[in-house]
Amino acid sequence: MSRSQQLYQQACQTIPGGVNSPVRAFNGVGGTPVFIERADGAYLYDVDGNDYVDYVGSWGPMIMGHNHPAIRQAVVDAVQQGLSYGAPTAAEVTMAETIQSIMPAMEKVRMVNSGTEATMSAIRLARGYTGRNKLLKFEGCYHGHSDSLLVKAGSGMLTMGEPTSPGVPADLAKHTVTVSFNNIDEVKAVFAECGEDIAAIIVEPVAGNMNCIPPVDGFLQGLRDICDQFGSVLIFDEVMTGFRVALGGAQALYGVTPDLTTLGKIIGGGMPVGAFGGKAAIMDHIAPTGPVYQAGTLSGNPVAMAAGLATLTLIQPAEIHQTIAEKAEYLMAGFSSAAKEAGISLATVTVGGMFGYFFTEAEQVTSFEQATQCDVERFKKFFHLMLNEGVYLAPSAYEAGFVSYAHSQQDLDKTIAAAAKAFATLAA
Numbered sequence: 001m002s003r004s005q006q007l008y009q010q011a012c013q014t015i016p017g018g019v020n021s022p023v024r025a026f027n028g029v030g031g032t033p034v035f036i037e038r039a040d041g042a043y044l045y046d047v048d049g050n051d052y053v054d055y056v057g058s059w060g061p062m063i064m065g066h067n068h069p070a071i072r073q074a075v076v077d078a079v080q081q082g083l084s085y086g087a088p089t090a091a092e093v094t095m096a097e098t099i100q101s102i103m104p105a106m107e108k109v110r111m112v113n114s115g116t117e118a119t120m121s122a123i124r125l126a127r128g129y130t131g132r133n134k135l136l137k138f139e140g141c142y143h144g145h146s147d148s149l150l151v152k153a154g155s156g157m158l159t160m161g162e163p164t165s166p167g168v169p170a171d172l173a174k175h176t177v178t179v180s181f182n183n184i185d186e187v188k189a190v191f192a193e194c195g196e197d198i199a200a201i202i203v204e205p206v207a208g209n210m211n212c213i214p215p216v217d218g219f220l221q222g223l224r225d226i227c228d229q230f231g232s233v234l235i236f237d238e239v240m241t242g243f244r245v246a247l248g249g250a251q252a253l254y255g256v257t258p259d260l261t262t263l264g265k266i267i268g269g270g271m272p273v274g275a276f277g278g279k280a281a282i283m284d285h286i287a288p289t290g291p292v293y294q295a296g297t298l299s300g301n302p303v304a305m306a307a308g309l310a311t312l313t314l315i316q317p318a319e320i321h322q323t324i325a326e327k328a329e330y331l332m333a334g335f336s337s338a339a340k341e342a343g344i345s346l347a348t349v350t351v352g353g354m355f356g357y358f359f360t361e362a363e364q365v366t367s368f369e370q371a372t373q374c375d376v377e378r379f380k381k382f383f384h385l386m387l388n389e390g391v392y393l394a395p396s397a398y399e400a401g402f403v404s405y406a407h408s409q410q411d412l413d414k415t416i417a418a419a420a421k422a423f424a425t426l427a428a
């Protein structure tokens, strides 16, 4: 038995499912998870002495690669001053100003500790600000695990939402309406029915939790127009896309300005951080200036701010995102031609440093329905073949992949060669 397998068995005794976040358990691909000892640049090193080219990047934060010396040094310097004060610091001001300079729509910013907290707080704020209860979200978009967001569509488009998890009260879920991503007609139909009651639309502007699905032309602008018409708050959940698909996030890439934005992942450089922000007129409704309550013992933590600020400093030169986008394109072009060569149907997509690949006959995947129709069994086999070749891909067919600045040409070529071998095995 490998050390990873031993640790997994041991972990299952005291940690539910052996993991502290479900996707890590490999339920989506079968087998047992690899336990990681350390990481550096584009590589993960496991407890059995194996190394892997990593395309998960801690689910997004590691845009500069793992254990970047400048980020590590910033953390060490911050730690030497103290770990947490529960009182304001200069670093929080710098962080808010830095975010605002990169994303000007974030006129005011509140730091939190995770993406879940960011979206949960943004929704409460939107409800408090508008005095409305209903929320519109999209099937297949993930916004963290707060109650209002663990909801799926009821049996008809306009019926009340149903909880996707036990423990979420149906009374709360009924306020969430779920419609199809990239389908502006469904959004219009819901607003025609109950638009005056809708506090907010929340959307991943590029969906990264049902593989990787970019918005179709006009979709995001359509959401902006409907929110303007009905006085609803448009929330872009850029926890994944922020500083990733472009420095200024999806809002910069597609030129559509939300009222509120939620951030996480990259903004913490690997530390537990989230943020939400947007129009000052809305943000001023948050305590202590306004009546909508929101707080956090460790929010704006100095060590986390140091890691986040060091990361945001490193990624500001234009060359960074251009290079990362080129690497992602190169990787997916490599997958595409290797699959073709082997006679495997594969659709690929990239948006900046995010990528997706679908085992499907379709040329392009634009909806949740299409994403769920892909060949998941083939994906599972592919995942394990790649892992055996030393490539760590997301252990789920429904997650986007991430390329970092640290991935070298050699790493990308090694990955493409592994994929070619895996496709040939799948085709045999």
Ligand code: PLP
Residues within 6 Å of the ligand: 059, 114, 115, 116, 117, 119, 142, 143, 144, 145, 204, 208, 209, 237, 238, 239, 240, 264, 265, 274
């Ligand atoms: N929003 C999006 C778009 C995400 O991808 C995630 C996490 O993957 C979240 C919110 C939740 O963030 P966290 O896991 O930090 O709570």
